[in-house]
Amino acid sequence: MDEPITAEAESYVRELAELWLAPHEQECLSCYLDRVVAVFGCQGDLRFAGRYRDLAAPRATALERRLSDSGGRCDCEVLMNTMQPAWHLWKPRRTEVVDGWATELDAEPPDEMPHCTGVRRGSTQPCRNWHSMLRPSSRGRRGGSR
Numbered sequence: 797m798d799e800p801i802t803a804e805a806e807s808y809v810r811e812l813a814e815l816w817l818a819p820h821e822q823e824c825l826s827c828y829l830d831r832v833v834a835v836f837g838c839q840g841d842l843r844f845a846g847r848y849r850d851l852a853a854p855r856a857t858a859l860e861r862r863l864s865d866s867g868g869r870c871d872c873e874v875l876m877n878t879m880q881p882a883w884h885l886w887k888p889r890r891t892e893v894v895d896g897w898a899t900e901l902d903a904e905p906p907d908e909m910p911h912c913t914g915v916r917r918g919s920t921q922p923c924r925n926w927h928s929m930l931r932p933s934s935r936g937r938r939g940g941s942r
């Protein structure tokens with residue numbers, strides 16, 4: 797079917813995309829990226845991370861540099877290289893009987909991430925569902941981290 801999309805439908809789709817692309821209340825960067833990359837796919841750059849920064853943490857101007865310094869040169873690499881599901885979410889190492897033999901199975905990451913546990917607004921830290929693997933930045937460390 798080659799029906800042209802009406803302008804109305806188009807703006808509706810855009811609106812939906814905007815909704816999806818807006819970080820939820822207190823949603824952390826990691827859960828946000830996990831969510832939007834699953835829906836839209838990685839675009840080969842840091843546009844979603846940048847969007848999160850613009851909307852939720854506008855003062856984190858060094859975010860993209862910190863991410864790419866830690867191996868996250870695009871949004872999916874950020875998910876792969878700079879963060880990891882927190883250990884308490886992993887399916888534990890367990891013993892199962894495979895072909896009649898008790899077999900040790902390694903811990904596995906969760907199939908689906910639970911809801912974001914929330915971060916304070918303006919933070920680019922992950923919530924408790926994630927471990928950050930960001931390299932600590934050598935400069936730009938402000939005092940007063942409690």
Ligand SMILES: [Zn+2]
Binds near residue numbers: 838841870
């Ligand atoms: Zn990517």
Ligand SMILES: [Zn+2]
Binds near residue numbers: 923
């Ligand atoms: Zn989160």
